Amino acid sequence: MPEDKTIRLKIKRQDQPDSKAYWEEFDLPHKPRANVISCLMDIQMNPVTRQEKTVTPVVWESNCLEEVCGSCTMIINGKVRQACTALIDALPQPIVLEPLTKFPIVRDLQVDRTRMFENLKKVKAWIHIDGTYNIGEGPVIPEKQRAKAYLLSECMTCGCCLEACPQFTKNNNFVGASTISQVRLFNMHPTGAMESEERLETIMGDGGIADCGNAQVCVEVCPKKIPLTESIAEIGRETTLQLLKNLFLK
Amino acid sequence: MGSITKGQAHFLLLKIHSLTGLVPIGLFLTFHLLVNSLRTVGVLPYQWSIDVINNLPFLIWIEIFFIYIPLLFHSFMGFYITQVAKMNAIRYRYPRNWMYVMQRLTGAVVFVFLIYHMGTTVVPKIWNGHHLFEAAPFLIEVMNQEFATWTGRIIYLVGILSATFHFANGLWAFCISWGIIIGPRAQRNASIVFMLFGGVLTVLGFATVLEFSLHPVDVEPTLKGAF
Numbered sequence: 001m002p003e004d005k006t007i008r009l010k011i012k013r014q015d016q017p018d019s020k021a022y023w024e025e026f027d028l029p030h031k032p033r034a035n036v037i038s039c040l041m042d043i044q045m046n047p048v049t050r051q052e053k054t055v056t057p058v059v060w061e062s063n064c065l066e067e068v069c070g071s072c073t074m075i076i077n078g079k080v081r082q083a084c085t086a087l088i089d090a091l092p093q094p095i096v097l098e099p100l101t102k103f104p105i106v107r108d109l110q111v112d113r114t115r116m117f118e119n120l121k122k123v124k125a126w127i128h129i130d131g132t133y134n135i136g137e138g139p140v141i142p143e144k145q146r147a148k149a150y151l152l153s154e155c156m157t158c159g160c161c162l163e164a165c166p167q168f169t170k171n172n173n174f175v176g177a178s179t180i181s182q183v184r185l186f187n188m189h190p191t192g193a194m195e196s197e198e199r200l201e202t203i204m205g206d207g208g209i210a211d212c213g214n215a216q217v218c219v220e221v222c223p224k225k226i227p228l229t230e231s232i233a234e235i236g237r238e239t240t241l242q243l244l245k246n247l248f249l250k
Numbered sequence: 251m252g253s254i255t256k257g258q259a260h261f262l263l264l265k266i267h268s269l270t271g272l273v274p275i276g277l278f279l280t281f282h283l284l285v286n287s288l289r290t291v292g293v294l295p296y297q298w299s300i301d302v303i304n305n306l307p308f309l310i311w312i313e314i315f316f317i318y319i320p321l322l323f324h325s326f327m328g329f330y331i332t333q334v335a336k337m338n339a340i341r342y343r344y345p346r347n348w349m350y351v352m353q354r355l356t357g358a359v360v361f362v363f364l365i366y367h368m369g370t371t372v373v374p375k376i377w378n379g380h381h382l383f384e385a386a387p388f389l390i391e392v393m394n395q396e397f398a399t400w401t402g403r404i405i406y407l408v409g410i411l412s413a414t415f416h417f418a419n420g421l422w423a424f425c426i427s428w429g430i431i432i433g434p435r436a437q438r439n440a441s442i443v444f445m446l447f448g449g450v451l452t453v454l455g456f457a458t459v460l461e462f463s464l465h466p467v468d469v470e471p472t473l474k475g476a477f
């Protein structure tokens with residue numbers, strides 16, 4: 001056990017995308033209100049392990065430091081979450097840090113989450129603006145719908161829901177809960193609805209909505225409390241209707 | 251409709267997997283447990299029901315197209331779906347995640363059980379040429395023997411429980427996948443209703459096992475001179 005007023009971090013490190021992972025332990029003096037990122041910064045300034053060995057500083061990603069960008073997502077004591085809001089005093093020691101397991105590793109705790117952004121592009125997770133012609137002003141959105149959309153729009157593409165999803169693996173093409181929820185968000189927007197059929201057709205393919213196995217872990221781990229299982233069921237309904245339309249009306 | 255892309259085929263296969271779990275397999279399971287539970291009412295109603303089924307016109311085609319092909323398809327897709335995913339309920343211990351694991355586990359148990367169940371009933375029936383009115387007394391005799399030992403009883407109890415759980419939990423998943431129930435509260439209520447339904451099916455199955463175990467009966471041939 002680390003002595004009082006010492007923080008022990010156990011970090012899973014990896015030098016290259018395809019090299020072997022190894023563990024290193026760091027002891028740091030306790031600071032009040034420290035979080036995992038501030039500890040990583042301390043290590044960066046003085047990268048000496050518990051065994052007094054000087055090593056390369058640990059690499060990680062972070063940006064907003066207030067849980068809105070999602071870039072600092074990692075596995076902390078076995079659970080996927082954001083490092084910037086992981087307060088040291090609330091965590092049992094030693095604090096174990098691991099990179100996400102469902103994305104390619106860049107180095108140490110930094111992973112490549114391109115797959116998430118590619119999936120958002122695939123489903124056109126945006127609202128079209130005027131192109132060569134004016135598509136006009138959007139209609140007023142009822143308050144209730146706006147509130148619902150706001151909830152969905154809080155997704156920060158952090159990847160927690162994908163990391164914890166048993167159906168999302170490195171070997172398949174599943175787009176995961178966040179992408180499905182974004183399809184719902186943009187389909188419910190009056191202007192976004194103009195592309196709703198394209199979005200549904202994309203999600204009715206390899207790695208789409210049918211690949212979800214209803215384990216509902218996504219909704220448990222989403223730091224933004226996005227109603228992901230409701231989004232999945234709603235897109236389930238929209239795709240069922242689209243399927244019927246394709247079968248009987250086209 | 252033009253030709254289908256690979257992605258669309260993938261989607262449709264998963265949708266058909268989901269659909270076959272409900273119709274015809276789930277429907278058959280419900281019907282099968284219901285009819286068998288007639289045994290608790292009396293031997294004669296049970297024997298008649300088997301006779302009616304075994305004398306249906308085009309029975310073999312009904313069995314092939316409404317039971318065997320959908321069941322094989324659902325099973326192989328089921329194993330494929332299980333194999334491409336990576337279960338993690340040890341790390342993420344949420345009730346729904348356990349149900350997800352159980353859905354796959356019970357599917358595999360049912361698959362093994364069905365091989366055994368068909369091996370002791372359908373295969374000898376066909377092998378020994380017991381058709382039409384001869385089938386009922388023959389099958390009841392087989393069942394008497396199945397339930398004569400504790401090994402046999404436990405195999406059936408596990409098989410039935412796995413099938414009813416898999417079906418009940420599968421109905422819930424079906425309703426979400428197809429967008430029939432949506433909100434979190436609706437999903438929770440539906441899971442309660444489907445589990446109650448699964449409970450009823452389990453009781454039907456267990457009562458039949460109990461009846462066979464406690465009161466094995468000698469059956470008369472349905473037609474004189476048969477056997």
Ligand code: HEM
Binds near residue numbers: 212214271331357421
């Ligand atoms: C008594 C026979 C069976 C019945 C009544 C049955 C019924 C069902 C139902 C209703 C579903 C829900 C479909 C959905 O998720 O939309 C389901 C799912 C599933 N079944 Fe079966 N099934 C049976 C046998 C099997 C067998 C033998 C396997 C082989 C492993 C299997 C594997 C699966 C799997 C893996 C799922 C989950 C699919 C998913 O959620 O993505 N089932 N089943």
Ligand code: SF4
Binds near residue numbers: 161211214215
């Ligand atoms: S419900 Fe389960 S399988 Fe579907 S996206 Fe969420 S965690 Fe993954």
Ligand code: SF4
Binds near residue numbers: 162177
């Ligand atoms: S849905 Fe939630 S867990 Fe998933 S990426 Fe968005 S914010 Fe993260």
Ligand code: FES
Binds near residue numbers: 064066069083
């Ligand atoms: S740094 Fe942006 S979420 Fe943690």
